[in-house]
Amino acid sequence: MTAFLTKEHLYTLQSVTAPVLAPNGQEAVFVRTLINQEDNKYYAHLFHVELASEEVTQWTFGKERVSGAKWSPDGKQVAFLSNRDEKNQLYILKRNGGEAKKVADFPYGVSSFVWSPCGQKLWVTASLKDGTAFTDAVEKEDKKLPEAYVVDRMKHKMDGVGGNGLRKQGMSTHVAEVTLDGTITQFTEGNHDYALNAVSHDGKKLIIAVNRSENQDFEFRQPLYIVDVATKAETVLVEQDGYYGGAAYSFDDRYIAYVGSDATFKNATHTNVYVYDTETGQTSNLTESLDAPVGDYAVADFQQGAAAPAVVWTETNALYFQVSTMGDIRLYYATLEGELYPATPESEHVYGYAVAKSGNEVIVAVSNPTFPGELFTHNIATGERKQLTHFNDAYLAETTLSAAEPIVFKGAKDWDVHGWIMKPANYVEGEKYPLIVEVHGGPHTLYANTFFHEMQLLAAQGYGVLYINPRGSHGYSQAFVDAVRNDYGGGDFEDIMLATDYALANYDWIDTQRLGLTGGSYGGFMTNWAVGHTNRFKAAVTQRSISNWISFFGVSDIGYYFTDWQIGGDMSDIEKLWHHSPLKYAKNVETPLLILHSEKDFRCPIEQAEQFYITLKTMGKEVGFVRFPDCDHNLSRTGTPNLRIQRLEQIVGWFEKYI
Known part of the structure; x- marks a missing residue:
C-alpha cells in the first residue's frame, strides 16, 4: 500500500x-x-x-x-x-x-x-x-x-550574500x-x-x-x-x-x-x-x-x-x-x-x-x-x-504521486499558452475538488516537465493544481517572452484568468467555488495584483512579492534598473509605477490573503510585504503575515530546511482554513 x-x-x-x-x-x-x-x-x-x-x-x-x-x-x-x-x-x-x-x-x-x-x-x-x-x-x-559602510555605488548590495546583504x-x-x-x-x-x-x-x-x-x-x-x-x-x-x-x-x-x-x-x-x-x-x-x-x-x-x-x-x-x-x-x-x-x-x-x-x-x-x-x-x-x-x-515505489497533464489554451490576444493540470492524489471519479493556481517567478523563467515538491504536496492534500507559462515565460518565442515587459498586470493577468476559465470548462471535477491562488516573486506580484482585480479566488498566498514599484525602485538590489526594464518607467514617471503597483488597488481586495516573506530578501525586500500587510490591515481586510528569519529570496528552493517545512505548513494551513 x-x-x-x-x-x-x-x-x-x-x-x-x-x-x-x-x-x-x-x-x-x-x-x-x-x-x-x-x-x-x-x-x-x-x-x-x-x-x-x-x-x-x-x-x-x-x-x-x-x-x-x-x-x-x-x-x-x-x-x-x-x-x-x-x-x-x-x-x-x-x-x-x-x-x-x-x-x-x-x-x-x-x-x-x-x-x-x-x-x-x-x-x-x-x-x-x-x-x-x-x-x-x-x-x-x-x-x-x-x-561604517560607506556607500559609493548603486550596486552595493545583493540578495544571497548573507548578513545584511551588503557587498564586501x-x-x-x-x-x-x-x-x-x-x-x-x-x-x-x-x-x-x-x-x-x-x-x-x-x-x-x-x-x-x-x-x-x-x-x-x-x-x-x-x-x-x-x-x-x-x-x-x-x-x-x-x-x-x-x-x-x-x-x-x-x-x-x-x-x-x-x-x-x-x-x-x-x-x-x-x-x-x-x-x-x-x-x-x-x-x-x-x-x-x-x-x-x-x-x-x-x-x-x-x-x-x-x-x-x-x-x-x-x-x-x-x-x-x-x-x-x-x-x-x-x-x-x-x-x-x-x-x-x-x-x-x-x-x-x-x-x-x-x-x-x-x-x-x-x-x-x-x-x-x-x-x-x-x-x-x-x-x-x-x-x-x-x-x-x-x-x-x-x-517512488511506496508513494502515490499525481501526474501532470499538459494543456494548451488561448490566452490574451488569442495566443497559445501552455501549462499543466494535476488531479488530487486521492482523486475519485465523480467527486469535486478545490483547485490551486500557481504562478512562477521571474517572470523570465518557466514551469517545466520536472519534479516540483510543492505541487505534489498540494495534490497530496486533496487539491487540484493548475500551473501555466503566461506571456513573459521563457521557453517560447522571443515575442512571447518579451510581451510582459511594460504590461505587468495586463496580458499576463489575462493569461492566468483564461487558464482558470479553461480548467473550469474542461475539468468537471473542479469545484468552481473553491479556487486558490499562490506564487512567489513575480508570481507574488501577480497574486497581489489578482486579488486587487478579481474576487474569484476564495484564498490566496503571496510570497516574496512586489506590492509597490515606487519603493521597490530604491530598496531592491536590482530595483533601479529592473523597474525600468520591466515596467518601462522610473522615478520620473511616478504615475506609471503606481499604476502597476498592487498596493494602489488594496481597497478592492476581498480575498483572504496570507503574506510570506523572508527577512533577508534583498531582491524583493520585506518592506514590500510590510506595506501591503499594514495597508490591508488598516482597511479591515482578512490578511495574515509570516516572516522567515535569516532567509533570502530563495527560501522555497534553498532556504533553511525547517523554515522550508514551516513555509509549506503555512500555505497548506491557509488554504485549509479558507477553501
Whole structure:
C-alpha cells in the first residue's frame, strides 16, 4: 500500500546532479545532496559510478557540501570544492583511493577552477582583499569592531550574500594558478572582478571575463577576452551589453563556443550559442534560427546544485547544449555546418549532462513531474537509455504521486499558452475538488516537465493544481517572452484568468467555488495584483512579492534598473509605477490573503510585504503575515530546511482554513 507525499519528504528525497565523465569515458562522478533533519543542513557528497557495471560508490563523507568536480587530464585524480573547513576550498582525491587533500588555503575560499592540460596545476578564481596577496593571513572578523559602510555605488548590495546583504568592500575576484603542492601564483591584477571561463588544450590561452569600467552602476556586461598565458596579451572575444559566458575550446583549439544574450530585450532576450573561429576571426550564431532560449530556465524547488555546462564540444567539432522549449529542457546537438536538432526526447527536464568525446553517448540527469531525478546513459543514435542511479527508487515505489497533464489554451490576444493540470492524489471519479493556481517567478523563467515538491504536496492534500507559462515565460518565442515587459498586470493577468476559465470548462471535477491562488516573486506580484482585480479566488498566498514599484525602485538590489526594464518607467514617471503597483488597488481586495516573506530578501525586500500587510490591515481586510528569519529570496528552493517545512505548513494551513 502506497502513501501520499508529505512536506517531511524533503528529508527523504535525494537530489542527484552534476555528472562528469572521466577521460576514459568508462566512469563518472556526480553529486548526491540530501537534507539532514537533525543538523537542519544540506549535505552534498561526491559519488562515483562505473558505467558498464553500474556500480555506485560514495567517495566523500562528513558534514560538507561538495561541488564543481572535475577529472584531471589523465583521469587519475578528481578535484572538487568543499566547505568542510567552512570556506569553499579546493581538494584533490586520487582515483585509486585515499583521503582528499586540500590543495592550498585561499584566504576567502575558491569560487571556481579549471585543470591545466598539463595536469600539474589548476587555474582558480578566488576573492582577494585589495592590496593583499593570496598567501596573506586573514584577520578574524570576530575580533574587529563594527565599521561604517560607506556607500559609493548603486550596486552595493545583493540578495544571497548573507548578513545584511551588503557587498564586501575593498574586495576583488582574481584568477590564479596553483600547483599540486600548493604554490599559488596570482595571474590577474588590479581592483577588478575576473572570472575564468576556459583554458585552451595546449595550455597557452585562457578565456577570462572582466569589466574594468570604473563606475559599473549602469554597466550590464562582462566582456570576454582571450589571454595569452605567457605574455598576458589580450584579444577581445566579445564586448557588448548583455550576458556572455560559458566559453569552451574545441579539441583542436581552433574554435571557441560560448553562450550569450544581447541587450535588445534587456533580461528577456533569448540566449544563443556563438562560435568564434580563431583563424578567421569570424563569429557565427549557431542557434539564430531557433526561436527559443539556450540554457535551463526551469523553476522548481527540489534539485540542489544542478550545475550543467553551457556548451560541450565533441572531437568532431559538434556541440551539445540545453534548450528550454515548450515546457521541456532538452539537450540539443549542433554542427558548424548548421545542423541543429534535439538529442533527447520531449516531456522531461534534462538538468545535467556529460558528453563522451565521440558525441555518441551522454550521461543525462533527468526529471519529470513524477520522477525526482536520476542519472542515465543515453545513446544519441538509438535513443536507448540505461538508468545508472537509483537513490529515489524505494521512495517512488511506496508513494502515490499525481501526474501532470499538459494543456494548451488561448490566452490574451488569442495566443497559445501552455501549462499543466494535476488531479488530487486521492482523486475519485465523480467527486469535486478545490483547485490551486500557481504562478512562477521571474517572470523570465518557466514551469517545466520536472519534479516540483510543492505541487505534489498540494495534490497530496486533496487539491487540484493548475500551473501555466503566461506571456513573459521563457521557453517560447522571443515575442512571447518579451510581451510582459511594460504590461505587468495586463496580458499576463489575462493569461492566468483564461487558464482558470479553461480548467473550469474542461475539468468537471473542479469545484468552481473553491479556487486558490499562490506564487512567489513575480508570481507574488501577480497574486497581489489578482486579488486587487478579481474576487474569484476564495484564498490566496503571496510570497516574496512586489506590492509597490515606487519603493521597490530604491530598496531592491536590482530595483533601479529592473523597474525600468520591466515596467518601462522610473522615478520620473511616478504615475506609471503606481499604476502597476498592487498596493494602489488594496481597497478592492476581498480575498483572504496570507503574506510570506523572508527577512533577508534583498531582491524583493520585506518592506514590500510590510506595506501591503499594514495597508490591508488598516482597511479591515482578512490578511495574515509570516516572516522567515535569516532567509533570502530563495527560501522555497534553498532556504533553511525547517523554515522550508514551516513555509509549506503555512500555505497548506491557509488554504485549509479558507477553501
